[in-house]
Amino acid sequence: MSFKDIPEARQCIRLYALGKKIKLTVVKSDRSKLRFTCSEGACPFVCHISGDAHTPGVRIKTLNDNHTCWPTFDNHVVDYSIIAQYFKKKLQENLKFKIKEMRAGLHNAFKLKASQGKCKRAKRIILETLEGGFTDGYNKLEAYAIELKESNSGSDIVINLSKEALAQGKRKFLRRNLHL
Template structure:
């Protein structure tokens, strides 16, 4: 089931007494000729690594997709080699000269028969020794270099960025420049993060098209003509309660951190060999009785629980359940000429395991195939002030 409801602010609130407390998709190259495709292919082969090996060399007739790509290559080329290069540009071409005593000169301009640009003139050799005052080590260049590292390690500190630059390129970048680069990365990441929320309706429709029998509920809060995510519930048909699962259901919730705040509510089961089995989950703006009742009601409909006969609801899934005889018991059974396999519980049989995992989780089509209507774009959930007194001391990370 799919619900895209527009509710007012009163329906989204919980009473105080209720409160418990960038992609790798392929581009469409149909409008390019063979020469332009060759330029694009060379651009895609260049990768980012610690030493910028793909950006070390600059030779005549090297081609680029456009002026912006060429300027970025020159910036990374200067960083990789420690050159103090300056770009003198206009809209269609630009010249690159060395700021030191070198007679290096490079001219990059457009091609006649295609939309790409190439190195037309390359003269002189570098004699630079000290890269510490590298002019082209801008915040933009550093942001491009450290983007993947910051994504993999969000707590990447500025002092670590400066140390890594010194080790890799022998460059003393200022603290303010590294701070600007880190801020640029975060702003770009948060922007793409907000854009994903605008595709939630398309994602919801895609889920139902590819996963028949799945349950999806989406509630939208309408405030001053702005549509904000209020609640979202997902229960895939392949993950619904199976005969091979133990008759236990665990409910829990946790805070969401980062740009979008809220609560993640989840329902977990336990398979035949005591492994955690995800059943359903939901995103809510706040954890309270109203959101929990909404979540449990949808769960009851998805799993056909009726009044919950035969199901135990628990909050702690960490306790293990016994079912296999210990080695001493097996030894005693063998001594009495009994088959130990007859004393093993049915949950540990192959039949129980196959009953749990016989369903297949079908893939979902990519964002390019989603039907996205700009009028249905959704923004981040509303900010909710948590109950209780806010902390007064700053939480510092250990060095």
């Protein structure tokens, strides 16, 4: 299996640890190589990922997928970015998705005891990226109006936003008037 770079490989291994309910430890990590072992000393699991001169990116060089350890329910390898990746679609559909529901969802799906801080951080990251998406959308509205004015020189274009909503930190589109 090959990856674009070490951060992508690290993300994949973290998702693997979440799915298999195992606790992994990073033995060696730098720009060119990454090595994970099981946190239990007697477990034979090892994963070595490094670059190859013949192919771009990095790939798994050594993988011993045997686990003799017990499943773990408190995994430090699973951080807020993994939780954010898991809940991104649910939070896009329901912005009022609660942190208690996130923790319960992780417990039901993976038997993982995620802290409230990790879930809160994950939710904040997702909401910030969504807010950036809304901001980009409103910036595109202005660019769209300019493009319409350039293509139709005799037209009048007015875009109104709700000032009350902007004062509250919300963005609410009021109307768009096109007179071609």
